[in-house]
Amino acid sequence: ETGVTQTPRHLVMGMTNKKSLKCEQHLGHNAMYWYKQSAKKPLELMFVYNFKEQTENNSVPSRFSPECPNSSHLFLHLHTLQPEDSALYLCASSPNGQNNEQFFGPGTRLTVL
Amino acid sequence: QKEVEQDPGPLSVPEGAIVSLNCTYSNSAFQYFMWYRQYSRKGPELLMYTYSSGNKEDGRFTAQVDKSSKYISLFIRDSQPSDSATYLCAMSDQYSSASKIIFGSGTRLSIRP
Numbered sequence: 001e002t003g004v005t006q007t008p009r010h011l012v013m014g015m016t017n018k019k020s021l022k023c024e025q026h027l028g029h030n031a032m033y034w035y036k037q038s039a040k041k042p043l044e045l046m047f048v049y050n051f052k053e054q055t056e057n058n059s060v061p062s063r064f065s066p067e068c069p070n071s072s073h074l075f076l077h078l079h080t081l082q083p084e085d086s087a088l089y090l091c092a093s094s095p096n097g098q099n100n101e102q103f104f105g106p107g108t109r110l111t112v113l
Numbered sequence: 114q115k116e117v118e119q120d121p122g123p124l125s126v127p128e129g130a131i132v133s134l135n136c137t138y139s140n141s142a143f144q145y146f147m148w149y150r151q152y153s154r155k156g157p158e159l160l161m162y163t164y165s166s167g168n169k170e171d172g173r174f175t176a177q178v179d180k181s182s183k184y185i186s187l188f189i190r191d192s193q194p195s196d197s198a199t200y201l202c203a204m205s206d207q208y209s210s211a212s213k214i215i216f217g218s219g220t221r222l223s224i225r226p
Contacts, residue, residue, distance in 0.1 A: 040121055040218055041218055042117070042215070042216040042217060042218045042219075043157075043201070043203075043216040045214070090156050090157070091156075092156070100145050100147065100162070100203075100205055100214060101147075101162060102159070102214075103158075103159070104149075104156030104157045104158065105156050106154065106155050106156050107154075107155075107156050
């Protein structure tokens with residue numbers, strides 16, 4: 001595997017479900033990011049981790065809970081989501097947290113019923 | 114007024130045409146300018162990265178920044194059907210954390226064979 005991978009690629013869940021999104025980067029980077037991409041809207045940064053420490057939380061609701069066990073893996077735990085949370089969730093990595101050049105994964109298309 | 118404005122398109126041009134994609138912005142402190150290409154069902158990939166004003170060329174792609182007009186452009190020469198994708202502009206005011214990167218909402222481009 002190369003680059004940034006994300007699983008699952010598609011996820012449908014009910015509002016009472018609990019699920020997790022997984023991201024893995026094979027680039028040797030130290031910073032990882034979660035973004036939300038909704039139709040016809042700009043990318044919204046959700047969380048930033050730099051050397052496994054969370055450095056940014058852009059006022060994301062607590063129903064989204066990130067976890068970064070090491071510099072290569074990033075999770076987004078989901079619970080009691082709302083239909084408006086349906087979107088493409090993108091993971092990205094960069095050499096460090098002070099770097100504009102980010103490498104994105106293919107995303108997880110999430111649908112909340 | 115949004116910080117970054119980008120026409121969503123769709124923009125449809127015949128193969129071989131010169132394509133011009135544009136973004137305007139309001140923050141005069143922006144210094145770093147990026148263009149990402151996003152194919153359907155994929156994550157964005159960094160295409161061009163420029164600092165301050167001027168032009169940067171990479172093969173068939175030219176990025177242009179006019180800071181006096183707060184206007185950036187991406188030109189694609191000899192466009193190919195494989196260039197069909199959504200193009201996102203992004204910019205930041207310093208080589209710093211990801212939270213300072215502002216994305217446009219993307220322009221969908223279609224190249225007709």
